[in-house]
Amino acid sequence: MAKPFLLCIGHRGAMGHEPENTLRSLRKALALGAKCVEIDVYHVDGRLVVIHDDRLERTTNGAGFVMDQSFAYLRSLDAGLGERIPTLEEVCGLVDGKAGLNIELKGPGTSLPTALVVARLAQAGFDRDAFLVSSFNHRELELMRQADPGIRLGVLAGTHLEQGLGLAERLGAFSVHLPMEAVNRAGVGQAHDNGLMVYAYTVNRASDLARMHAYGVDGVFTNYPERVLERYGQGDGSAWWPGRDDRT
Ligand code: G3P
Ligand code: MG
Numbered sequence: 020m021a022k023p024f025l026l027c028i029g030h031r032g033a034m035g036h037e038p039e040n041t042l043r044s045l046r047k048a049l050a051l052g053a054k055c056v057e058i059d060v061y062h063v064d065g066r067l068v069v070i071h072d073d074r075l076e077r078t079t080n081g082a083g084f085v086m087d088q089s090f091a092y093l094r095s096l097d098a099g100l101g102e103r104i105p106t107l108e109e110v111c112g113l114v115d116g117k118a119g120l121n122i123e124l125k126g127p128g129t130s131l132p133t134a135l136v137v138a139r140l141a142q143a144g145f146d147r148d149a150f151l152v153s154s155f156n157h158r159e160l161e162l163m164r165q166a167d168p169g170i171r172l173g174v175l176a177g178t179h180l181e182q183g184l185g186l187a188e189r190l191g192a193f194s195v196h197l198p199m200e201a202v203n204r205a206g207v208g209q210a211h212d213n214g215l216m217v218y219a220y221t222v223n224r225a226s227d228l229a230r231m232h233a234y235g236v237d238g239v240f241t242n243y244p245e246r247v248l249e250r251y252g253q254g255d256g257s258a259w260w261p262g263r264d265d266r267t
Contacts, residue, residue, distance in 0.1 A: 041105060061085050116146070148171070
């Protein structure tokens with residue numbers, strides 16, 4: 020019997036196994052078979068760098084605010100097991116043709132540089148349909164929409180689903196992303212009625228996966244892609260980010 024559908028999005032790669040937001044973590048997510056992967060970006064010193072926190076201490080051997088540093092300093096740091104902080108371009112090079120890529124715009128001023136990278140890569144043959152750009156920063160999402168009318172957008176709604184749905188409608192977004200604690204059947208139904216996919220984070224336990232699936236959630240961000248993949252199917256493989264009609 021076919022497995023029920025629940026899209027597997029590797030959270031910061033496969034951060035349950037490897038240092039988060041590193042190429043090593045992304046390689047692990049791909050090796051485990053994640054259909055999609057998620058990363059966080061900041062714009063620093065003219066470059067898009069892949070890191071989650073606004074400070075360096077938790078995930079690297081550096082110190083201070085990410086945005087106060089030079090690109091050279093950031094690249095000199097150890098982001099875990101000898102890995103460097105990757106650039107967005109390096110991540111795209113790694114996942115090209117292997118997974119959908121959710122770029123979360125974490126830092127301010129990330130939308131326009133991201134739009135430029137996406138445009139440059141698309142010109143070089145990268146499949147634009149692989150991208151999903153999301154943010155908690157709704158201004159960045161609006162700017163991203165202005166810069167790229169066609170890009171797939173995801174609204175990180177936190178616990179404010181209603182606000183998120185309003186913004187998603189204005190932006191013509193593809194998805195709304197919610198912490199799993201804020202997910203309920205009614206909210207998922209409302210998002211679906213508005214034509215949106217619903218992705219929940221961060222879902223690692225079998226019981227939570229089952230609950231998200233029962234609520235009608237379309238996909239989950241997970242630190243352990245294998246836990247999703249052993250229980251849930253990923254569609255027919257033709258779309259990186261399957262819509263509700265693209266599933267088999
Ligand atoms: O986009 C899902 C998730 O990444 C949002 O939370 O804090 O892990 O970036 P965070
Ligand atoms: Mg994130």
